[in-house]
Amino acid sequence: MKRTWEQTCFIAVFLAPALLLFTVFVAIPGARALLYSLQKWDGLSEPKWVGFSNFVALFRDDLFRIALGHNLFLTVTAGSATILLALFFAAVLHRRVRGSAVFRVAFFFPNVIASVAVALLWLLLYSTTDFGVLNGFLAWMKETVGWPAVSLPIPFTGKPYLVYSVVPMLVWTATGFYMVLFLAAMEGIPESFYEVAELEGVSPFGQFWHITLPLIREVVVVGVVFLVIGSLKLFEAVWIMDNEWPSKETHVMATLLYQKVFSEYNVGYGSAVAVLMFVLVFVATLATLRFSRREALEY
Amino acid sequence: MLSLLKSAILYAVLLVWLLAVVMPLLWVFAGSLRSSREFVEDPFGIPWLITGSPYADNPDVDTPWESVVADFRKAWVKSKFSRFFFNSVLVTTLSLVGIISISSMASYVLAKFTFPGSKLVLLYFVSGLMVPAQLVLIPLFFQFTTLSRWGTALLAPFGYEVELHDTFTGLITIYIALSLPFTILVLTGFFKSLPSELREAGIMDGCGEYGVFRHIMLPLSKPGLVTAAIFNFLGIWNEYLFALVFMNSDSHKTLPLGLAAVSIQAQYRTDFGLMFAGLVIVLVPTLLVYIVLQKQLTRGITVGALKG
Numbered sequence: 001m002k003r004t005w006e007q008t009c010f011i012a013v014f015l016a017p018a019l020l021l022f023t024v025f026v027a028i029p030g031a032r033a034l035l036y037s038l039q040k041w042d043g044l045s046e047p048k049w050v051g052f053s054n055f056v057a058l059f060r061d062d063l064f065r066i067a068l069g070h071n072l073f074l075t076v077t078a079g080s081a082t083i084l085l086a087l088f089f090a091a092v093l094h095r096r097v098r099g100s101a102v103f104r105v106a107f108f109f110p111n112v113i114a115s116v117a118v119a120l121l122w123l124l125l126y127s128t129t130d131f132g133v134l135n136g137f138l139a140w141m142k143e144t145v146g147w148p149a150v151s152l153p154i155p156f157t158g159k160p161y162l163v164y165s166v167v168p169m170l171v172w173t174a175t176g177f178y179m180v181l182f183l184a185a186m187e188g189i190p191e192s193f194y195e196v197a198e199l200e201g202v203s204p205f206g207q208f209w210h211i212t213l214p215l216i217r218e219v220v221v222v223g224v225v226f227l228v229i230g231s232l233k234l235f236e237a238v239w240i241m242d243n244e245w246p247s248k249e250t251h252v253m254a255t256l257l258y259q260k261v262f263s264e265y266n267v268g269y270g271s272a273v274a275v276l277m278f279v280l281v282f283v284a285t286l287a288t289l290r291f292s293r294r295e296a297l298e299y
Numbered sequence: 300m301l302s303l304l305k306s307a308i309l310y311a312v313l314l315v316w317l318l319a320v321v322m323p324l325l326w327v328f329a330g331s332l333r334s335s336r337e338f339v340e341d342p343f344g345i346p347w348l349i350t351g352s353p354y355a356d357n358p359d360v361d362t363p364w365e366s367v368v369a370d371f372r373k374a375w376v377k378s379k380f381s382r383f384f385f386n387s388v389l390v391t392t393l394s395l396v397g398i399i400s401i402s403s404m405a406s407y408v409l410a411k412f413t414f415p416g417s418k419l420v421l422l423y424f425v426s427g428l429m430v431p432a433q434l435v436l437i438p439l440f441f442q443f444t445t446l447s448r449w450g451t452a453l454l455a456p457f458g459y460e461v462e463l464h465d466t467f468t469g470l471i472t473i474y475i476a477l478s479l480p481f482t483i484l485v486l487t488g489f490f491k492s493l494p495s496e497l498r499e500a501g502i503m504d505g506c507g508e509y510g511v512f513r514h515i516m517l518p519l520s521k522p523g524l525v526t527a528a529i530f531n532f533l534g535i536w537n538e539y540l541f542a543l544v545f546m547n548s549d550s551h552k553t554l555p556l557g558l559a560a561v562s563i564q565a566q567y568r569t570d571f572g573l574m575f576a577g578l579v580i581v582l583v584p585t586l587l588v589y590i591v592l593q594k595q596l597t598r599g600i601t602v603g604a605l606k607g
């Protein structure tokens with residue numbers, strides 16, 4: 001079909017706003033960040049080209065190594081707990097437990113709360129003041145059963161503990177989302193598979209292991225990618241819980257980036273962190289996708 | 300017998316998680332009903348507002364109702380939560396309108412027309428999914444003055460002046476631009492599923508390209524548009540980092556930004572009544588929206604994930 005002048009105009013006019021916005025506000029800044037990471041710049045004076053020395057400085061800097069370590073720690077701990085719990089709940093609810101709708105709706109809810117509000121909520125739960133409910137509970141336990149034998153209150157959101165205290169919060173928030181994700185995938189599995197397994201006397205766990213899990217494998221992999229990306233970009237949880245001013249003991253990459261750029265005006269350093277985050281997200285995504293494509297099961 | 304025991308255990312685990320999810324929320328709501336005196340004297344009981352205050356005979360102590368009203372009034376008026384709330388509504392609504400109109404136009408063209416480089420354009424947009432927001436954040440911050448100047452030059456014929464720093468225009472523009480990759484990916488998939496014959500029939504009947512889009516394709520793609528809107532709604536309503544960087548003046552803060560600022564101040568002053576009130580003001584709309592849109596929300600979010 002030959003294209004008329006009207007059609008060409010139509011295409012151009014309809015594409016222009018999206019192309020313009022995306023180019024100016026995403027593509028160009030993205031490319032610029034790569035350049036910034038090769039410069040030494042305070043945001044005001046003339047930038048100086050310094051090659052890869054920002055990246056070298058990064059890996060020599062304890063601050064960054066610790067922050068990266070925190071990200072990896074949170075990815076592994078909170079990530080695996082989330083995936084396991086979500087798989088478990090999805091498998092249980094998939095087998096039509098009574099009241100499964102209630103569980104699904106309730107479990108998903110923390111995911112829609114603003115992460116700032118979630119962090120503040122947990123800050124209050126962890127509080128060392130009179131109403132701090134977790135410390136209150138531990139005090140009650142200690143009084144009644146004599147365990148745990150620690151001095152209370154525990155400063156859960158104090159410097160050395162904060163990174164660990166973030167883990168339950170992340171799991172609390174994310175589990176419902178991944179459960180719903182896995183559940184949606186499980187609903188696509190034909191019921192007959194389970195009927196046959198039932199006849200063959202396969203146990204519920206066997207059914208999960210040999211039928212459900214292999215068939216939703218791709219979605220689980222997608223879930224893992226999401227989790228890894230999410231924990232690499234983590235910001236609000238640490239930022240808010242450490243009163244908008246994290247330090248060496250609590251930094252993650254995103255909070256370090258923010259502080260370096262917007263309060264120390266060390267733009268090159270901050271951009272190098274951003275570029276590394278980008279590379280890590282990219283590699284994590286590609287690696288998991290490559291890994292998952294190996295043997296997709298058809299049914 | 301054994302299976303009964305097994306399902307009892309499964310239920311117990313489900314119930315434990317249910318409590319773990321619900322109790323903290325109930326606890327915040329209960330906390331928002333407590334006076335500061337109550338936080339010290341009876342922090343874990345049922346709020347005095349319900350059971351009655353032990354100081355009911357003492358006229359010098361505020362009644363529970365008075366102190367709760369005082370806390371919420373302080374949050375809503377003095378700490379400007381009313382302002383933050385209005386700002387969030389404004390920013391979210393305008394962003395969504397922008398996202399849906401701009402993305403649906405681009406997606407329709409990318410799904411229904413092939414022209415030299417059309418695949419490449421789609422790939423260009425979708426590649427944005429890989430870019431973490433933090434990467435874009437830094438250059439945007441330092442280029443905003445330049446971009447404002449460009450914008451002013453571009454819109455000069457219409458008599459507009461563009462200022463992106465610390466303005467709703469700036470924040471909304473960023474939100475729209477950042478949500479393009481995902482929205483275009485989902486909507487292109489959706490438009491592709493609509494039969495192309497509809498377009499040809501519309502052209503035959505003299506609708507014109509724009510008429511076909513506006514009166515045939517757009518109404519048919521409503522489910523896709525709703526899914527995309529809901530997915531973006533949550534992200535923008537809850538967004539914190541960009542608002543933190545770009546909105547400096549108090550009167551421009553969105554709800555998450557205002558909540559964080561007020562709460563951290565309140566914490567230093569140990570004004571916990573204000574903190575709880577602020578949290579509840581943020582949680583209630585979220586809860587209401589969730590109750591109404593719960594089905595669409597879970598579907599929208601998982602569709603996005605499964606397609607992505």
